[in-house]
Each structure stands twice: as C-alpha cells, then as structure tokens.
Amino acid sequence: MTEFAGTSRDRTAKAPPRGTPTTLARVRLGSGGPLARVRVADGTVTHVVAEREDPGAAGLAAGDRVLDLDGRVLLPGLWDAHVHLAEWAGARRRLDLSATSSAREVADRVREHGRTAPAGPVLFGYGFRDGLWSDAPHKDLLDAVLPDRPVALVSADLHAIWLNSACLALAGRGDHPTGLVREHEAHVILSALPEAPDEVVDGWVADACRAAAARGVTGVIDFQFGDTVGAWERRSADRPPAVRVAAAVYPAHLDAALERGLRTGSPIGPHGELVRVGPLKLFTDGSLNTRTALCHDPYPGLEDTGEAYGIEQTPPDELVRLMRRAAAHGVEPAVHAIGDRANTVALDAFEAVRCRGRIEHAQLLSPEDLPRFAELDVVAGVQPRHATDDRDVADRHWAGRTARAFAYADLLAAGARLEFGSDAPVSPLDPWLAVASAVSRTDDGRDAWHPEQRLPVPAALAAAARGRRLIRVGDPADLVVVDADPLTADPDTLRAMPVHATLTDGRWTHGPY
Template identity: 80%
Template sequence: MADDASAPAPELTLARVRLGAGGPLVRLRVANGVITHVVPDTEAGAGGEQVLDLDGRVLLPGLWDAHVHLAEWASARHRLDLAGTTSARAVADLVRDRAGAPGDGTVLYGYGFRDGLWPDAPHKELLDAVSPDRPIALVSADLHAAWFNSACLALVGKGDHPTGLIREHEAHEVLSALPATPTEVLDGWIEDACRAAAARGVTGVIDFQFGDTVGDWERRSAQFRPAVRVSAAVYPSHLDTAVKRGLRTGDEVGARGALVRVGPLKLFTDGSLNTRTALCHDPYPGLEHTDGAHGIEQTSPDELVRLMRHAAAHGIEPAVHAIGDHANTVALDAFEAVRCRGRIEHAQLLSPQDLPRFAQLGVVAGVQPRHATDDRDVADRHWAGRTDRAFAYADLLAAGARLEFGSDAPVSPLDPWLAVAAAVSRTDDERPAWHPEQRLAVPDALVAAARGRRLVRVGDPADLVVVDVDPLDADADTLRTMPVHATMTNGRWTHGPY
C-alpha cells in the first residue's frame, strides 16, 4: 500500500521566488495543500518555519494537460515508434527490424504512423512480407486507424479483411479484441507516465482513455498516489452506471481524495483529419461524389442532444469531440439546445459564424496546439482554401472563448511546453509560422496551459511549477525544452530535488 492519503501535506515557505512570468520576488507559504500567504520577499518569515530558497526562479500556476489518453500514452512509451515515417514501405522496414524470430507469437505493437501524405497505402501484404507469423498491430497517430498483418487479423476474427487497414469504430473494436496488457503492468506504466508528466510541470490531466476510466482510477488510487490530479472521463457505455451511483463531474472518487475526480462525458460527432473522416461542410479534394466526401457523422444530432441532456440532468458535463467545421456546428447546436456547461474537444476547423458561440454558450474549447504544427501539411492538402480558419486559437480568444490546452497524448507527447511553444510560434521546424495571425502571446498561452488559471493567489490549491527561465524571456526552442526545476501538486513535491 502506498503512503497515507489522509496525512496532511507539509508546511513550508518558498523564498526568493518570482511570482509569475515577469513577476516580483516574493515569499509564499503553503500549508495543508493550500497557498496561505504571499508577501514581498523583504518581509521576514516566522521563526522555525521550513524555508526553501528558490534563488529567483519563476513560480507559475501548475500546468494541466486537458486531453490525454493515459493508458494509450503509457503503452506507446513501450511500443515501436512510427513517428516520422514517410511511407508504408518505411514502416514495414521498421517492423522487419523489430519483429524478431518467426516463432515469436506475441503481438508486436507499433504506434504513430500518419498516412495522410504517404505515396503508398498501408496494406496487410506489406506487413506479411516482413512478418508472416508474428501478429503485428500498428496504431495511427490520431488513434483513428489500425493496420494489422494477416496473423493479427486472424487473431481478432477478421482474417477476410481485404487490406488490414481498419478505421474508426471498427479499429477500436479490433484493438480491444487483442490480448490485454496485464493490469498490474499497465498500472505501473501509468504511474511512471504520471511521474514523467510531473517532471514537465504537469499537476493535472483530463484522462479520456476509452473504457471504465472512473473504475480504473478508483482501483489505481488504492495502489498509489498519482503524481498528478486526474479527472476521469465517462463514456456512454458507462453513463448509466455513473448515474446510478450518483456521480457528478467534479466528484471525488477513489482513495486519494481530491486527486481523482469524475470528469466529463466523452461524445463524438466525427472522425479525424488524417483519416479524412472529420465532418466538413465542403468535400475533401479527390473524394467528391463518394460516400465519404464530407467525412463521417459518428453520432446523429438528435442522439447527441439526447445523451447530453441525460448526462447534464444528472450533473455530468459533456465533452464533445468535433474536428471538422460541420461537426463543430453540430456540437454547438447541441449545447445551445441543452443549455449545459461543457467542452468541445479539438475544434480544429471552424466556420466564422461559430467563433463567438463558444463564449455565448459558455463552452470551453479544449485544443491541442501541437496538432496545428504536426498537421499543417495534411491540412494544406485536405482543407485547401480553408486553413485560415483551422486551429484558429487567436480568433477564438478574441471572440471571448476559454481555451484549455491538451496534448491528446499519445497523438502528441504529454508535455505542456510543446503546446505553449506551438501556440506562440505556430511552427516546430525551420519553416516560417503557419498562419501567424493565429499565434498567441506567451501570457495567454500559459493561462490556457494552466486550465484558465492566470495568477498564483492566496486560497488556491498549492499546485505549482518552478521553472529556471522566465517564459517571457524565452524563445520558441527554450519554451519547448523549458527547464522545470520543481513541481508541486496539492502541497506535495511531485518532481524536484526536495
């Protein structure tokens, strides 16, 4: 059993620390997990108090990753890395190097391929040629597609699948049918992943992992104290159970008190850009006059409203996945019909008339700035002529929307500084900024990365991050690699030399 969750957090004073980016030197006292005093550093502290001299480093509100798939991210850290591959053939070459002896019947997992710009198509025959016996299961970077070889297709009862490339709901079904990682192994990976997140200044996450996420975190919290706060999403298949239990968004669950809480209800309107299944008003180039010309509708508008209304009536706020402009219109229409609080996840392509509706309806825009830099080339091809309103963070902010940054890990790494840098620079390579008019100022990016928290104030939870460089003085490269000196969650150090 891990440490006693009921034990109070230690009391201490942080001295000679700068209060926020560009802020003054202060002394800050923490007791019982709460900030109790903030005074100019010239004032002496009480005798006998524990004082930590931070030597002029910068103190910021703790950062959040407002959209992760923790089990997927933790698992991806142990899988064949397919990021950066430029063709199906290149992926097959990586698989050949890792597949091992022909007699190895365990599943080889890979993660991170993006086929939207490849010159060749993923096909089971390519994988069969390099690994005819060992099952191969490769997951796309956006989690909306799976590429299997014939041995793996047979393992899940899909031996007659023509290509081995499976998308959307069917992809989730076949991946779920594969042998599961033992619970104790996966939980250990997740505990390590939470510690790694804390090392980058993260004090909380919204975990959108598919399945019984609340139940999984109730189990984990009895085994270990997570290094971050966790808001555990509810999926429609578990909504009735949550309602019967009387669970509401924000309720504490599990053995770690306030560290694990019930999150939002996750719903889907469409697919993704890379798979050309994001639901758009205009057709995808080259797909005109086909059934999938405009993407796919995952949930009908009537069913979306029904589910949102049912959840909201029982205190569970919805989080609606919407990527294409049509999908975002449908999601906003549903929020207008139900009149509930909630979130839209991704909001990647927006119609101009929908921009002010986020603020009008009180809907949070949960966005992932690394997607803008990762997907700029795919967007230029498949959303040609519309990218001035893609990943439109400055326009959303100007329209009064509340932005909250996430990574969608493992789609991009669980590191909020990558999101801040992408939002500020709109590039992650040597190319000029992509649609620089949508860049955010550093202070606004930091607020979005802290889930709306702008200031460190008396009475706030002691969720804090100490960095070695003032973000206002940092260039894009320094923001990406920001040296994090220490992280505190709920008054306890979760990273650092203390």
C-alpha cells in the same frame, strides 16, 4: 506466461504526506513578476507576500520549512486537458513509427523490429500518419515481413489501426480486405486484442504520471477509451498519482455512473482530492489525417464517394439526447469535433441543451461559430502541437480553408476559454510543447504557419494552466518552479523549459525537495 516489462504496483506503499508548511522564498511570481514569498500548508496557498515586506507577514511559524528558490519563476501548475493515459503509457514502450513517410518504410521498420522485439502475443507499433503517403497501408505489406506474429499498428491520431492477417484473425476479422480499420471498428478491435495485465499497465501509467510531473504537470483529463473511472478507482487504491486526474466517462459506462450517483467532480477512491470523475466523452466525427473529420466542403479526390464530407459519428438528435441526460445528472459533456460541420453540430447541441461543457479539438471552424463558444460557455479544448504537426495534411485536405484552422487567436479574441492538451499519444504529454507551438506556429524551422493565429505567451500559459494566471491565497498548492522566464524565452527554450520542481496538492512530485 507472457512477460511484460514494466513497474508493478507496490501494494504496501503509503501515500506521501502533504509535508510540513513550507515557504518558497525569493521566487518570482509568474512570468516577469516580482520577487515574493509564497507559503503553502495543507495543500493550499496560505500567504503571498512581496519579498520587500516583513518576513513575519508571510505567516512564517516555528517549524515552517523555508526554501530559497534563488529568483526562479513560480507559475500555476500546468494541466494536460486531453490525454489518453494508458495509450500514452503503452506508446512509450511500442515501436515508434512517427518519423515514417510511406507504408513501405513502416513495413521495413516492422521487419527490423520483429527480429529483436521481446516475445508477446502482439507486436504493437504507434504513430504512423498516412495522410500524405503515396502508397497505402495494406495487410499484405505486413504479411510479407512478419507473417506469423500478430502485428497491430495504431495511427498517430488514434482513429485507425493497421493489422496483418495474423492479427486480423486473432481479432475475429480474418476476412477484412485491407487490414486498415478506422474509427469505431478500430477501437473495438484494439480493445479485443491481448493486453498487459492491469498491474503492469498501472505501473506504466504511474511512470507516465511521474514523467508528466517532471514537466510541470499537476493535472490531466484522462480520455482513455473504456471504463476509465473503474481503472482509476483501482490505480488510486494504494497511493495517490503524481498528478490530479479527471477520469472521463464513455457512453457505454454512463448508466453505471449515474446509478452510483457520480457526476463531474465526484471523488474517486480514497484519494478523491486528486482523482475525480471527469466529463462524458462523445464524438461527432473522425479526424483530419483519416479524412473522416466532418466538413461542410468535400475532401479533394473523394467528391464521388460516400464519405466525401467525412463521417458523422453520432447523429445530432442522439447527441442532444445523451448530452441532456448526462447534464441532468451533473455530468458535463466533452464533445469531440474536428471538422467545421462537426463543430457546428456540437455547438448546436450545446445551444439546445444549455449546459456547460467542452468541445475537444475544434480544429476547423466556420467564422460564425467563433463567438458561440463564449456565448454558450463552452470550453475549447485544443492541442496546439497538432497545428504544427498537421499543417501539411491540412494544406492538402483543407486547401483554401486553413486560415480558420487551429484558429486560437480568433477564438481568444471572440472570448472563448482555451484549455491546452496534448491528446497524448497523438503528441507527447508535455505542456511546454503546446505553449511553444501556440506562440510560434512552427516547430521545424519553417516560417510560422498562419502567424495571425499565434498567441502571446501569457495567454498560452493561462491556457496550459486551465485559465489560472495568478497565484492567490486560497488556491490549491499546485505550482511549478522553472529555471527560465517564459515571457523572455525563445520558442526553443519554451519547448525544452527546464522545470526545477513541481508541487501538487502541497506534495513535491518532482524536484530536489
């Protein structure tokens, strides 16, 4: 039997209680805010009272717990509005290739790792970015360093997988010419490879959720490929996760969801206050790094190929059909669109269907499409860390167009609602990295990349909290206490923001309480 390292689920564990009513005393309300008392009970904020007022006005009652937070800053709980949780949980345990700069360097890393890696059916790696490499990924490079053990390396953007011959044979693709597989075929191959048992993966995911809570995260939208709703029904059967979860639906599972009467927001399992159905995930195109994002202009050097403008994942008519069917049953669509042409197609579909929903990524936009997000009530689910990670790739492959790439300030000025995510494992599940990247437009000491697209701190914090700017009576008790004021923090402090405690649904999910 193959051994997998990880945390197994404790099937005897009980759900932690919401706790006794608690007053958070001497806490600053938001970035730069006044000292106040905030009382929570039964998972809800029940009182918000300025510190100078009579303590009795804060609704204190016999038995209330009072915590003195010594002037720390209290913020609305943060969300990661785009994450692949099982992929992220697994990537935290895989060979990290994010710092490699060539196919040869990757092969060398695989050789070294193969000498000490624990036994298992497949050696997995994650994080390579080949968009700027001078050499190309090929199965022969991996065969030369590890011929007898299947090797599967997932690209940083999750849109490609690089396999050696042994792994191609295992996946039934032994005749593949290069071993570099992209887009839908890559997802199919990855899902066919041997995986850790469900209970091990569930333990990894639980660990990842606790780590997210330690960074102030109170909720995520999980876009993990597959039957995400079914996975979360299983995971939440015993105890609630450390964060709220909205589990996406993929087209292959849409019929089953609709037959059950599920819609966006429907509770899942016994902890439905925390685990709910999310949006329907649809794709219009690929990604920037693989040069498959669908654009109005051709990619340099690919002008004479069949994919000069990227690829179209879902034809417009089919996109409209799927969106219309889902929306008619209360399932909101979330449409992956990276290139400018893909975003136009996605917005056209929203205009045809007239439903609420999201566009995921929105990385390159035509100027005339900017106001359409607000006009059509479409959320822009964006990942600011991608702007700093991919600036060099964008400068090469979107040369002359990057003034409208990752255009967060322009979107905000046009009235769009921004929601931040990480796309983990594409970037780490840490909302403070997104906030810092949005505010600074750099993360490596270089000058800001297109500084005109920087966001002010309050706007970035709101986008990281799904639009919540204030803490008000009646809000869910999803709160984060931090040791530094984001409004006055420099970008380095924002990235490493010290999180004192996190409260989700009235339960402490991180901190000393």
